[in-house]
Amino acid sequence: GNSVTQMEGPVTLSEEAFLTINCTYTATGYPSLFWYVQYPGEGLQLLLKATKADDKGSNKGFEATYRKETTSFHLEKGSVQVSDSAVYFCALSSSGYSTLTFGKGTMLLVSP
């Protein structure tokens, strides 16, 4: 079956530091990959996605590259801000279906 593994948090960084949150997956076929973010008191929202191997998703300064050879989709940002503090979820969906399989989430805390 499908599964997603992401690094445990919390990840604590100072403002302007470099961020990496690791995500690896197991899936049949050719899944689409996603990062969702949950800000405090808000619902999950899509941050970025990639639908095929070597695609790079990007949004709000965040990037992730779909690596089929390593079954990974690591999230990166060059310079984090306090407003990036949130819980980040890596997820996948199998071809043609939108039932998402989520990782456990990684909390990011950014201090001034």
Next chain:
Amino acid sequence: GAGVSQSPRYKVAKRGQDVALRCDPISGHVSLFWYQQALGQGPEFLTYFQNEAQLDKSGLPSDRFFAERPEGSVSTLKIQRTQQEDSAVYLCASNNRVLGRNTGELFFGEGSRLTVL
């Protein structure tokens, strides 16, 4: 509405009570999903509707869980004879794609937090 709306936001139930959680998806969205998110975990799929048809209920944990979407818009998740292990946040999500052409970009509500005492 502008987004997916869920009610109640918080529900406390005594063990054995029945509860009903409501989801109002974005207007016109064909697909509607329910997820369960336990504390410290990622959301887990419960069930999927395409319009009024429940096409997948493989994630419902027991026959105490029941979902409906009779007119293809508002959906209700009902939990009968609640147990402590049902305590979780129940998330509703929707999009305007149909099964087979769905890419997984979902719009989520803020969730209904259920606490069973």
